[in-house]
Amino acid sequence: MKNQEFIKVRGARQNNLKNINIDIPKNKFVVITGLSGSGKSSLAFDTLYQEGKRRYVESLSAYARQFLGGFEKPDVDSIEGLSPSISIDQKTTSHNPRSTVGTITEIYDYLRVVYANVSVPFHPSKNVALEKQTIEQMIQKINQSFPKGHTIVILAPIIEKQKGTHQKTFLKLSQDGFHRVMVNEKIYLIDEVPDLEQKKSHSIYVVVDRIEVNDVNQNRIFEALEQALNLTNSKVFVKSVDNLQNDSSQKLPFLKLNRNYHLEGVDVDIPTREPRLFSFNTPVGACLSCKGIGFQTEENGFLPLDKTLNELIIQIFQNVDPQDTFIYQKQILINLCNHYKIDMDTPLLDLKGKIIDSIFNGLSSKYTRHKTLDQEVFWHQGHVFEGLLGIFKIYRKNNQMDTNCFDCKGKRLNPGALLFKLNGKNIYELTNLSINDMLIFFENLVLGKEEAKIIRLALKEITHRLTFLKEIGLGYLTLTRNGATLSGGEAQRIRLATQIGSKLSGVLYVLDEPSIGLHQKDNDLLINSLKKMRDLGNSLIVVEHDHDTMLASDYLIDIGPKAGIQGGNLQAAGTPKEVMQNPNSLTGKYLSNKITINTPSVRRKGNGKKIWVKNASKNNLKNINTFFPMEQLVVVTGVSGSGKSTLVNDVLLSGLREKGLLKNKNSYQKNPNIVDDANCVTKIVEISQAAIGRIPRSNPVTYTGIFDEIRDLYTKTEEAKMRGYQKGRFSFNVKGGRCPVCTGDGVKKISMHFLPDVYVVCESCKGTRYHQETLSIKYKNKNIAQVLDLTVDEGVIFFQNHPKIKNQLEILQNVGLGYVKMGQPATTLSGGEAQRVKLASELHKKVIPGALYILDEPTTGLHSDDVRQLIKTLHHMVDQKATIVVIEHNLDVIKNADYIIDLGPEGGNQGGYIIAQGTPETISENKNSYTGKYLKKILAH
Incomplete structure (x- = not known):
């Protein structure tokens, strides 16, 4: 090939890339793969796309560039042959x-x-x-509507509710010989119309004629109507002079006639078709x-007095970010009830005692202690109790x-x-x-x-x-x-459709895992669509883990060998066949089946208990009946839009919550869709892809609780003891040690009004979150900010002599997050990463028998090797008597299920039926199941 047929990358060192040199063929379907955190996105998005975007901005005038801001050049020596680039990622549209x-x-x-x-x-x-209306029919309508001898004004509505001063319109009308106009319901001589406000909407009607309704003037009315229709093409208005003079004694109509539409005996105002x-x-x-x-x-209703305090706590606080200060209200409420021995399982209506007023209305004291007759009780530093009414008001506002x-x-x-x-x-x-x-x-x-x-x-x-x-x-x-x-995958494919519609050629498209959320059947169609984009003369660079997508590519690039600092190397590049033959490529070994994810030889039978779903008809579900067996790995499958999320999230999860499921309590209300066999569910944990926090202060180590242990270490250093620093000194959530300018965020949010908010690094602390006195305290030659900047993999080594911290970090490693920085802001984590942080948070807790875990596509963003580790983790949880329900398309996860519920046959209105249910072997033999068709192939290996 000639040089111009390649994108030649030399010395790429962006993020963790290790001085990569590669020639990527142009106008080809290229896939970049590797372990999570290996550097795929660093090459595709942060290097190739970023440089393409930067060059485009540089090509604009200096005037245009001042509005766009600067784009940093990626850390790369050179890139030749780069085309204009368009990124289609997983972000919400x-x-x-x-x-x-x-x-x-x-x-x-x-x-x-x-x-x-x-x-x-x-x-x-x-x-x-509505049929067309002739001028004769209009005259007949006028004669029927206005008595003889009555004076009418015939108006031509040339402008209706349009912004502007309309000076050119008035000038043109004057030149055409018109003398009067009605502007916003008032008639003016055309030379005396007041100046109109540019930003307000105005209606302008030309006064064509002022005529008395009688037999003699019928021809004149005809001519006036004809002239008005010539001005507007279809519409003419007729108004009584008395109405113009605000004579309230006259009840005469304001006729809106239309040459195009009319229904005999009915007055309908038809707008102009445009x-x-x-x-x-x-x-x-x-x-x-x-x-x-x-x-x-x-706002979501009033305080439900028939509910208990426990039920209200679950309703109000179940989705609250642990870092949100609102959570303190829950802690104060529980402390109050425990101290005054208030039964939290009693309905609000039945609560009695002197303290109940404080429970409902809060504590007026602004101090941190609430005085009783015999002692002072510490509630929570710096937080006033709002009371149930105040708490519920905040909840309604947020929901x-x-x-x-x-x-x-x-x-x-x-x-x-x-x-x-x-x-x-x-x-x-x-x-x-x-x-x-x-x-x-x-x-x-x-x-x-x-x-x-x-x-x-x-x-x-x-x-x-x-x-x-x-x-x-x-x-x-x-x-x-x-x-x-829309989900991230849906949003990306919709943007892909928009680009296909534009029919551009000579463009570099960079895509981020377009197969996410797709059933294997739909994935085949997606691959064909990507090839069509290539055939239009475009270069496609796709970050992807899906085996079929990689095998269908023209050129495959494998980055590795591992994640984070152990990644960033070019392991293999070439056709899929060449990569499969390369001994350095972990991906190649999976593609060639030299390494495989094992299929269980025996399926678990569970404990015999079930959660039944009866007559579910939410969204597109077709009145289905099924069950979820306890103490098994249950996978819900089906094509996109078949009803998987509706069944699991909107029926199972919502139904159990509506029943009032409480930890260590079985108080159920009636719900016709959910029958919990013998009240066997003791706890529900939804591990979704929603963000672990809405603010930059939330991060993996704060969410999982690891940061508390790390702060403890810093308080025990000699320097911290000498200065009297307590644990709160090393928190960026409270005053004391955090940066006072950004209040511990490390960044400052700039509101862009009609665009997404932009975060810029705090100029005071340079993104460290703390002020200098706090940063002077060091443990093993690193301050608290430097520790937060370590990846999880680096943290495991750094804290190897502290088993509690090390073990919790290893759990994050085991779910494929070793490359993530310990203090990485929650706002920068992908949905799949946020989900795995939540999973890790649950894994370090003891699994309670009867616990139900619900996961939605946990393999999002995972390489086959990461998927293998995830499956191992899920099996470990089920072995500890947990029940796991997973919505998934990944065939390796599906073949590891104990029980499958397959929905379909298609998406939308053609879905919502149960096609098959049972073990993977049972599903694979069902000829009506798309999932079974693909599962049969993989089980045969």
Whole structure:
């Protein structure tokens, strides 16, 4: 190959990369793989994409660059042959409530063009198409509406609710010979119209004529209507002069006539058919109540007096970040109840005693101690007790519920826009269909020859993009789906669809694990779509662990050998076959089956107890009945959108919580969907991919409790003892030792208003979180900030003489997080990393028999070698009498299950059925199961 056919990287040292030199073929499908933390993203995103982005910014004018800010050059000697680069990662698409699948893919924009050209308005209640109205019919309507001898004004609405000063409009009207206009309900001579505010919406109607309604003036009325219609193309308004003069004694109508639409005997105001009308982001089309958002925010109810204190504590505090100061209210409440011997299992209505007022209303004292008759009781330093009413008020504020808008019922558009239909469906009804059903709709769409010609290009774009979304396993989604509710994998594939739709060529696309969240069946379609992008003349660099994706690639790069400081080397590069033959490549050994993840020879039988799900019909579930056996590893499988998350999270997990499950307590309310056999569940632990904290102060060692032990070590140093430093001195969550400028965050948040917030390193502490006096205390020649900057792997070595700390760090190692820094801010952890931190936090606790652990795709971001370690960990937990329910697509995890529940057969409305359930061997023999088809191949090895 010629030099220009390669991206030539020389001396790449970004993050943990070890001076890598590599020639990456252009216009090929290239996969970069390796252990978690080995340096894959450092090469793909932090080096190649970052340099491509930097070069683009450098090509702009100095004026443009001042708005974008500087982009640091990655630590690399040179990169030649780099194309313009686009990154498609796993981050949530948008937190903007106006962002939907339709707007992200731009399909909705094309739909607006279609509806603006070929839709037909229907009467809102009679469901009858509105017919065209002649000028003669308009005159007849005027004669019926106004008595003879009455004076009317005929108006041409040339501007309706549009922002601007409209000076050019007034000048043009004056030049055309018009003398009067109605501006915002008032009539002016055209030369006397006051200056209009630029940023306010205005309506401007031309006064075409002022006429008395009688038999003699019928021709004059006809001419005035004709002239008005020529100005507006379709609409004319007729108003009584008395109404203009605010004569309240007259009850005469304000006629809004339309040449295009009319229904005999019915007065319907039909808006002008235009693309803006069908947009919920413009004042013309948006619902007036919710402004196009589709929902209204409500606080979540009143203090439930029928609940016990224990039940309330679970409801309020179960999802609170352990680092959040709000958690102190829980501790104070428990301390109060314990001290005054208040039964926390008594309903609030039945609580009695003098202290109850303080329980409900809080303690007015601002001191840290609450005085009793005989002693002082320490509650919590620096925190005033808010009382149950205050606590619940904070809870309601933090847990506001979004309910459908009362007026538009979540449709976002105003009633006028929803009158227009295409083949019997308005634009909301059409976009609320699944993508699969939308494709069927357009396949069966019948249009006239002229209509088809007008919207031919728009229809071509719509069907092309819908087809691609279906091909990448997203056919179950609707275009109305809010962008913020999409998973990382869904969001990435939607952005991929947008890029496919743009049909760019000569671009370098950098993708981050696009197979996440995909069933093997859907993954095959995704691979074909990636090849189509390559065939358009683009270079694809994909960070990926999926075996099929790697085997389908043109070129495979393996980074390793391990993670963190032990990674960053180029282990192998070449075709998949060449990598499989390379003895240095761990990935190659897995691809060639030289190393495999074992299949259990015996499946666990459990303890015979079950959690039954009865008649579940939430979302797309089809009234299913199934059970989850206790003390087994249960895996829920199925294609994307088949109902896995609904069954596990919305039915099983929510159902058990609604029953009021408490630790060491079996108080259940009735729930028709969940039957817990003999109350066998003693504890529920949801290990989700949600962030472990919403603030930079949260990190792996604070979440797992390791940091408490580390701070203890620093308080025991001679220097700390001499200065009288207590444990709190080394915390960045309280005043004392932390940096006073950033209050222990290490960064300062800059609000970008319409863009995501930006964090910049604190100028005072330089990101260390502490002030200099605290940092002067050292343990083994490292201060507290330097210890937090160690990776977990480095921490294991550093604390090898402290078994308690070492053992807890080894648990983080065992779940594949050895490369993560101990003090890495929670806001920078991926969903998979956050989930494994939570898993590690649970693993160092003693497993309680009857504990139920729920995990959602724990293999996200894991190499096969990490998956092997994860499976070993899950088996260890089940052997200790835990029950684990996992939603998963990874076949190595599925083949290790004791029991499988397979949902399908497809996604969306075509899913929600139980296709098969039983052991992996049972599933593999089921001909109706897509999972079974792929499982059979892997079990045969």
